[in-house]
Amino acid sequence: xxxxxxxxxxxxxxxxxxxxxxxxxxxxxxxxxxxxxxxxxxxxxxxxxxxxxxxxxxxxxxxxxxxxxxxxxxxxxxxxxxxxxxxxxxxxxxxxxxxxxxxxxxxxxxxxxxxxxxxxxxxxxxxxxxxxxxxxxxxxxxxxxxxxxxxxxxxxxxxxxxxxxxxxxxxxxxxxxxxxxxxxxxxxxxxxxxxxxxxxxxxxxxxxxxxxxxxxxxxxxxxxxxxxxxxxxxxxxxxxxxxxxxxxxxxxxxxxxxxxxxxxxxxxxxxxxxxxxx
Numbered sequence: 001x002x003x004x005x006x007x008x009x010x011x012x013x014x015x016x017x018x019x020x021x022x023x024x025x026x027x028x029x030x031x032x033x034x035x036x037x038x039x040x041x042x043x044x045x046x047x048x049x050x051x052x053x054x055x056x057x058x059x060x061x062x063x064x065x066x067x068x069x070x071x072x073x074x075x076x077x078x079x080x081x082x083x084x085x086x087x088x089x090x091x092x093x094x095x096x097x098x099x100x101x102x103x104x105x106x107x108x109x110x111x112x113x114x115x116x117x118x119x120x121x122x123x124x125x126x127x128x129x130x131x132x133x134x135x136x137x138x139x140x141x142x143x144x145x146x147x148x149x150x151x152x153x154x155x156x157x158x159x160x161x162x163x164x165x166x167x168x169x170x171x172x173x174x175x176x177x178x179x180x181x182x183x184x185x186x187x188x189x190x191x192x193x194x195x196x197x198x199x200x201x202x203x204x205x206x207x208x209x210x211x212x213x214x215x216x217x218x219x220x221x222x223x224x225x226x227x228x229x230x231x232x233x234x235x236x237x238x239x240x241x242x243x244x245x246x247x248x249x250x251x252x253x254x255x256x257x258x259x260x261x262x263x264x265x266x267x268x269x270x271x272x273x274x275x276x277x278x
Contacts, residue, residue, distance in 0.1 A: 016044045016122045017051070024113050024128035027219050028105055029135065030161065038089060038099040039115035041124065046094075050120035053098055058111045065100050073097040078109070107132045107161040107188050133219050134161040134189055141212040141225035149200045151229055155212035156193035165215050166194045170208060200231035207231075 023038040039053065055065035057078055065083070067073040070093060075083045082103055089099035102109065114127040136157040144152040155168055163182065167174045178196035185191070194212065207230045215222045 017048060017117050017119050017124055018042050019115060019117055019124045019126045022115050022126040022128050024130050026128075026130065028130060028132045030105075030107060030132055032105060032132075033103070034084070035102050035105050035130075036087075036089075036099055037102065037113055037115075037130075039117065039126070040095075041098070041117045043094065043119070048094075048119045050118070051094065052118050054116045054118075055100055056114040056116065057109075059114075067097045069094055069096070082109075105132045107134060110162070131162065131219055133216055133221065134159055135216075135221065136160055136164075136214055136223060139214060139223060139225065141210075141227050143227060143229060145233065148232065148234065151198050151200075151231075153196050153198060153210055153212075153227065153229075154193065155195075155214075155225065156191070157214050158189075158191045160190045160192065160214075160216065161188065162216055162218070163190055164192045165217065166192045167213050168194050168196050169211050169213065175210075198229065203229070203231045 019041045021040040028035050053067050056062050057064045064077050064079040084101040087101035088096050090096055110131045112127050112129050116125040137159040139157040141155045168178045175196045178194050180194045182192045207228050210227050212225045
């Protein structure tokens with residue numbers, strides 16, 4: 001009886017499998033041609049009985065990939081049609097198809113990926129997160145001045161993922177009266193717009209610098225646009241001035257030095273870019 005227990009313990013150790021490393025990129029930009037998810041493991045024997053390796057997406061019910069050596073791998077569910085089935089990470093028979101090469105990853109593939117490697121007696125698993133992010137398109141910060149004593153600042157960006165955050169600030173303080181609106185299109189990408197009205201009597205200097213900051217959570221993505229407003233100018237219903245400067249230049253030098261003013265047709269922008277916020 002005891003000999004049987006000893007045999008089972010020894011056999012279990014012989015068939016043990018261990019995941020040594022899992023490589024899943026934390027951030028992938030939308031439009032990337034391909035990304036590789038790799039799961040490196042070792043076994044105690046050269047031919048472990050019942051070896052199976054699987055990839056899951058967002059939990060145990062989300063099986064997306066399965067490989068049983070020496071058979072060909074199977075792609076299931078969310079990744080079907082999105083994986084290069086001819087990709088081989090290694091020429092070793094027990095490791096040939098352990099990795100997934102995802103072609104042109106999209107934002108809906110953002111989530112937690114779990115690698116599970118098992119034999120008849122042992123199992124090991126590791127999980128890593130991946131975010132497929134979409135940087136800003138048509139990022140603009142404009143002034144709409146229709147009255148001598150009042151200006152409306154409008155900052156907006158399109159085709160973002162994950163859900164963005166946007167603020168307008170002055171002298172390091174976020175303008176609390178600003179209003180933000182976020183919408184998601186049919187592709188799961190976000191558009192964001194922030195508007196704020198500023199009265200000339202709120203400005204105690206010849207001009208005021210305003211900064212629009214756009215950020216995406218969890219991926220360290222931040223972009224800034226800066227605009228300079230001069231109170232008392234005549235109304236300009238269809239034109240605005242935009243200033244775009246790198247973030248590391250904003251704290252040095254005179255406010256007006258090196259500033260590039262670009263004349264923008266607000267009517268065109270309202271029709272072609274901001275129409276979804278109307």
